[in-house]
Amino acid sequence: MSTACFANRFAGKVLVVTGAAQGIGRAVAQRAADEGGKVLFVDRAAFLADVAAEVAGADVAAFNTDLETCEGAAAAMRFAKEKFGGIDILINNVGGAIRMRPYSEFEPKQIDAEIRRSLMPTLYCCHSVLPYLFERGGGTIVNVSSNATRGIHRVPYSAAKGGVNAITQSLAMELAEHNIRVVATAPGGTDAALRRIPRNAAGDTAAEHGWMAEVVQQVKHSSFMKRYGTIDEQTAPILFLASDEASYITGSVLPVAGGDLG
Template identity: 70%
Template structure:
């Protein structure tokens, strides 16, 4: 369902906008009147920009690596250059790289999980604050996960626990400055095959078995006994980003079929 003009006059930055939830959030927000800044390190983020523009919306795309602070500051600078302000930031970058028992993770793999699923959100929140403070207003929506309780992905769970803590502490610290900070905590979500694999090295037979165990746990832990759809994840993100949620801050909304994580 499209809410006409819900984001009219708003500038929204969406990270991880090239595919999946991020692409869906950006496309629907544009249809609801937002001006979009699409951030991703994948070059095909330009395809989402083109689709939005062809549909009559306004969008620019920015290629950068949000696992670095320089990438986060470059993304926010590009948004200011294009549209002069940032009203909403949706931090969507993240995702487990590997599934395995914690004792089987190597130190470098642990570091990679934290770098992927915590640092882009932490860096982007920090990078956007000067703009939102100058405006005296802004909304940050972080995409966390209900996998703060789950098997075969402990480092990812720790990273998303960090996103939850960041959300609540930032909301408390900057509420008086007119900045809301909220999050959704998606559960398992059906999505098209990733164009950039989560694990570029591929999964061997043992890793595939561990992945299957994680998938079974996610499905059985959900009260509704199924994965969610992309639309079922996109709608709560946009609600929290909108003025309809103006009295909601510091909240982390589970969107996981009953499994609150």
């Protein structure tokens, strides 16, 4: 769908988008800027500023930080306040399975790494943004979860995303009286450009390549549509939930996975 009909949907709004250097996060941040928002792109990737600069004429900025730490999350929110005067919308997109392997094959340090990547950034960012949303008198948090809460070879990642769902529902109940909505999407398998930063910096073993192929087969089989989604098909629901069009939706986790509810 053309973004023309949403040209000013985020006019006057300040958005913080995490994991904005590539994939879904990049598309969300760029489109939010195209739709009139002031957008802070947040990521630890060295090339983040180049990604933000691709949005010609928009009011955007880039901030490099490690969101796997509470200090990194707090620094990002402080910068957004300093740069744009406040925060209206936080989109938590950091996360992603590092390894694909049967649970019996995971080492303890690998389990910990999955939880740090796919749960802690959302937990820390939700906490760090609250003073700024309270200051605004309301706002919106959109968490990007996953339908992989039911799936093979990703149990630690699945547990992390189950935690994201729990954060979404519990925090929505707690914050409704403060005029703050908390919602999430649960994307399924998504076709995206080749990652500039690999999910597993150590590289995959031959066995992991085989297990990954099994994951792809399972994901497509579980989808009613028998295919992966596109970046645009994931971006649109996230920005709908972030917008005022979704003003009576909170505490919901929306599956975006071709019918697979996760």
